[in-house]
Amino acid sequence: MERLKGRLTPLRRSLWVVGVYLLAGWFWITFSDYLVEQWFPDPETLSRVQTYKGILFVLVTALVLFLALMRQFSRDRTLLSLHYHQREEIQQLNQFRESVIERANVWINVLDPSGRVVLWNRAAEEISGYQRDEVLGSDEVWQWLYPDEEERAGIRARAQEILRDEGEVVGYETCITTKAGRKRRVSWNSRSLRGQDGEIVGSIAIGQDVTDIREAEITIRHHERQLSTLMDNLPGMAYRCLYDEYWTMLFVSSGCRDLTGYEPDELVNNKRVSYAELIADGSNDEIVRAVESAIGNAEPFSIEYTIIRKDGQRIWVWERGRAVEDDDGLVLEGIILDISERKALEQELSELATRDPLTGLFNRREMTRLLDEEIARAKRYDRALSLLWIDFDHFKRINDEYGHAAGDSVLKATSKLLADSVRSVDVIGRIGGEEFVVLLPEMDRVEAGETAERLLRLIRETPQPLGDGRTVPLTISIGVSVFPENGTDSGALCAAADRAMYQAKSGGRNQVVLAPLAEQAHNS
Incomplete structure (x- = not known):
């Protein structure tokens, strides 16, 4: 009805203009002829006046038509300019959609208030395996992505909360089933969308495929557990320390307890005691010389010396390490072993050779x-x-x-x-x-x-x-x-x-x- 009404408006306006023109022409011809005949009874003069009157009518109507056409053309030009700008804006929006939404490496989809898909970008296609023409205007894709009914119900409940503007989702992870049957982990950020009148017109969701990240994290945690197990079962103490006068420990393994009698956190950053304080019999100078020589030759160092444990016991240790460069500057990494038994055996063998x-x-x-x-x-x-x-x-x-x-x-x-x-x-x-x-x-x-x-x-x-x-x-x-x-x-x-x-x-x-x-x- 509205469309029909819009079509009738130009016709009515055209008929109204034509009617006004005919009425004006009729009045002009009728009254002008009457007046001219009254004013100019001479036939010859009347004929010339009638001619001039006709010319004047043509000129006046031409001027009116000119002004009307000028106004219309001006309005048409304005409309054409507006149309041109609107077309440019639409083109820019399409380019934005193509460059930002379509080419984004994150999943972007928009739902209407009924939960139907109205936007499904290329990344959503690549991650899920479902093409745009399969999901637009439908909500069946959620049954495909989440075959488990209980899980799907929970996700739909969250989506409904967003559509009711009862909050937004940040970092919400779900496990989807792709069209190929693979499991993928997706992290979602979602919020409601409002129109110009402030009413909710749907919701937008941005998803990031974090499957590889989570698998890498699992692998890293597995390796960390393996490394921790290895460190805990080392016969001595693995360490990482600064190359300074205190041999400031940045890391020590749990073997620190058996070796020194101190807890690891008591040595780290010299919280209770520095490692330099444990070195006995003035051996620190000898250690410094050995480390300096190794650094100068870009090779590992090995040295034996005695340390004093927390309980006051003196033990022999063997240290093997090397210098490396990192964000903390020059640091030393290595391992320290208790060789007291070996030293005792060496002493015993020495005595056997001399006694x-x-x-x-x-x-x-x-x-x-x-x-x-x-x-x-x-x-x-x-x-x-x-x-x-x-x-x-x-x-x-x-x-x-x-x-x-x-x-x-x-x-x-x-x-x-x-x-x-x-x-x-x-x-x-x-x-x-x-x-x-x-x-x-x-x-x-x-x-x-x-x-x-x-x-x-x-x-x-x-x-x-x-x-x-x-x-x-x-x-x-x-x-x-x-x-x-x-x-x-x-x-x-x-x-x-x-x-x-x-x-x-x-x-x-x-x-x-x-x-x-x-x-x-x-x-x-």
């Missing part, structure tokens, strides 16, 4: 090395040095009569007694069988002789255990040599002391014999 397995005293090789060191020191500082060569008297008789186990018991007990009876600076060793050597730094001939006599009496007056509750008396023979009177090297001193000991044996045993001073001249 007599039965008595625990130094063996012949170590005693020779220590004697060479003491001779060099005595020469450098011009100090005295003495050597005692000890042999047990009739020791074979103890082995034959009581057995080798009893002999071993006597050797161990006598060794301990001798070791406990000399100074802390003195060194005692077993060089084989029942022969022992005592090294007496900074002790001259007279003092060495007195020490030898004291040890002789001690052994003679102390019965030695056989290991079964019984004891046996024992005596020793001792030879004494002195540096430099009896020699200036280890071989000469040992030979002089050994000869003096055999003189004590030949002289009846249980006595001390000092190597003669003439030995010095002989060795020279």
